[in-house]
Amino acid sequence: MKSKLMNKKQKKNFIRIIASSILIAVILLLPVSEKTKFFLFFIPYLVIGYDILLKALKGIINLKPFDENFLMAVATVGAIALGEYTEGVAVMLFYQIGELFQSIAVGKSRRNISELMDIRPDYANLEIDFEKSEIKTVSPDEVKVGSIIVVKPGEKIPIDGVIVEGKTTLNTSALTGESIPREVKEGDEVLGGCINCSGVIRVRTVKEFGQSTASKILELVESASSKKSKSEYFISKFARIYTPVVCIAALALALIPPVVRMFILNTDALWNLWIYRALTFLVISCPCALVISIPLTFFAGIGGASSAGILIKGSNYMESLSKVRYLVFDKTGTMTKGVFEVTGVHHGIMENEKLLELAALAECYSNHPISKSLQRAYGKEIDKTRVRDVKEISGHGISAVVDGKQILAGNAKLMISEKVEFTECHCAGTIIHIAIDKKYAGHIVISDIVKPDSALAVKNLKALGIKQTVMLTGDSKRTAEKVAEEIAIDKVYSELLPQDKVSKVEELLNQKDPGENLAFVGDGINDAPVLSRADIGIAMGALGSDAAIEASDVVLMDDNPLKISKAIRISKKCMRIVYQNIAFALGVKFACLVLGALGISNMWTAIFADVGVMVLCVLNAIRVLFGKKS
Structure with a gap:
């Protein structure tokens, strides 16, 4: 739906502005006495200022x-009372022009976000x-x-589901910010x-409408404005x-200058002069x-990020993101594709x-990429009836009974803990050691592929002022170092259990300066504890994951690591504009006050100090909405 420039209320105000402007021009041209003009000016004044x-x-x-x-009421009524009726009416007129302009700018910002996030079917x-x-x-919320x-x-896909028949291409730009269509088929x-975009598909729903991805995204964007930044709290307290x-x-x-002049200096009090200055x-x-x-800047920043496929949960996270100086990455699925091959x-x-x-068979109940x-x-x-007593040993692997034999499948730590003698492998990759009834049977080498944009992403981050990049992984030291070298990561810590990742992040948090933030980037499923512990948790490529949305502060709606630097760049631009507006508005106002x-x-x-500064600040604020989406 094509959005209009002005809504009904804005059109009404626009008509009032035009009408009062014409009335002012006509009164100024009328050959009547000043006293008559004084009373006539009340007509355009009330037309333009009755609501104020x-x-x-x-x-x-x-x-x-x-x-x-x-x-505005005190200043304009006072000016008219002092006989400065032209200026009094003009102040109210220009104030309303500024308010209309600001209303249109905010409306444009909201419409842009609404269009970007127009995903509710x-x-x-x-x-x-x-x-x-x-x-x-039927209504989507009626679908079970x-x-x-x-x-x-x-048509829009109304609810998350699985295709049971048909194949097609999907436009995912509203979710991910990417314009390239995605091909999907049965399953x-x-x-x-x-x-x-193309074929008819039959979809079996896996969630209720209220829990679907579209609803969660809209809820995140709608609630983002309620989480205020320190800058917004400062402005609110400052204004009060x-x-x-x-x-x-x-x-x-x-009052004071006239009283001083009258009783101390014994001269004319000049009441009109000082009251006029007070009104000015x-x-x-x-x-x-x-x-x-200031709130508009953050609102526009969140909207601009949404258009690039980045969900920032609130203004407070926008401000925190701009102060990130340390970035910690999970490896699998974050800097690598997470597509493992034997x-x-x-x-x-x-x-x-x-x-x-x-x-x-041993890994058949696991959804881990290595198992797949x-x-x-x-x-x-796979005949799952051949498998029983499956136990997942966190950070080690799997124990299962297959055809009556105990199968151990996992890393070297699993073999050591189960006291199985095994053969070390010197190949780069994830090594899955296999033992049958506690006797070593061999190992399988599984390799992951580094994402093509990972190296560029790290380079971009360092250009944005990131002091140190760190990678944490449960993978072997050899594999981790190979990936880190390939993408120019500063430090790498390997063979970590989930709890070890939390400990390592806490260690890094203690090393940074108080004014600096640490961000952790992970897939949001296995890394939920670390995402919560970091100053800023960034979930990558986990749009459909409830764990990602709940645990993280920023959700990247696809798995492109370049979105990390994009998010930080938007946050820095947003904060730069906030500080510009604060400095400009206060500077001009205090100068004009003096x-x-x-x-x-x-x-x-x-x-100018009121309406002009407001218009310039609003124009500056909405710049955040515009920029490259890449």
Whole structure:
């Protein structure tokens, strides 16, 4: 759906601005007395400012007067009362122009995010009777787990599921930020929110609509704005203190100089002059630029990241991400493809095929990539009835009874713990040692492939100011060092158990400076404890994983390591704009406040200090939405 430039409320305000502008021009041209003009100017003033006056009145009634509406009401009413009716009406007019501009900018930002994340489907085609081809269009939240839904070309997949019939290509750009279509066929998992590009597919749902990927992503983006950064909290506290302080200062400016002149210096008090300066002071002091632009910057940053396939869970994580100086990676599935292939069978006391068969059977209940690679290498249908008493030994391997024989399949630690004499392997890769009834039978070499972008990703990170890159893995030292050398990782720690990874991250956390953050990048399933322990947890390529979404602070919606540097770059740009806006807004305001107090600036300067600065800060803030998605 094509978004419009302005909504109904914005159009109404635009019409008010045009109408009041015409009225002001007509009144200025009328050949009437100044007294008549004074009363006539109340017409455009009320047309353009009635809502501000009402909000200010409500604030006073609710005992919460100190906001921008109060400042504008007091300043403009005071200016008109002093006879400066042209300036009073002009201040209200330009303020409303600034508010309209800001509203359109925020609306654009929200629409961009809405379009980027427009993945919530409106309906699902629920299959009622396959033989009769009977399909019923229902709301996605009415579809139960295990139901069959039909997705036609051009439609969104409403709920996560598995294809039971058909093949097609999917547009996953709304989820991953990648424009290249993905080919899927029977047996493949598909995620809610993807668009079916070509063939008709039948999908068996594996989750309820509320738990599907599309719903989780939308929930993350919607809740991200509630997690405020330190900068946002600072601005909120600053505005609560700043506004009453400047109101008191304006009152003092209006009263103290005239009183001093009248009673101490015995000269004319010049009440009109000092009240006018105080009113100018109030207009200048309005904190709109900060209160609006800082949250908008973070909101736009989260939206810009979403368009690149990066989910940042809140402004606080955006700020923390910009301070990352140490990056710790898991190896398998993060810096490598996690697609393991059997590359050798060594020292076997039996035929290679038989050894592979026993290993595949022992590992048949595991979903680990290594287990899957053994099953693929075996290449035959596995009869699970031959397998019993399967035990997974964390960080070591598998113990299972196959055809009545105890099979041990795992790393060297498993052989040592079970007191099995084994033969070391000098090949690079993951070594799966096999023992039958505690007697060594040989080992299988499984190799993983480094992702083509991993080396470039590490290079990009170092260019962004990352001091040290570290890789943690449970794999062998030889394999780990080979991968680390290939992608230029600074330090590598191998043969680690899951709890060892947490300990190593804690050790690294203790070594860094207080103002620096450490990020851990993992697949989000096996690495949930480490993701939670790091300053920033980044889950890569685990979009469908509940563990990834729950444990991490940032979710990369595909497995491209280049997205890590992209996320950090966006966060740095976001924080740079935040600091620019704070410095610019405060600098201009304080300069104009001093000039206003001294009588050097007038209401027109005040308009720039308020509306002009707000517009410039908003324009600067929405820059975060734009940039390369690569």
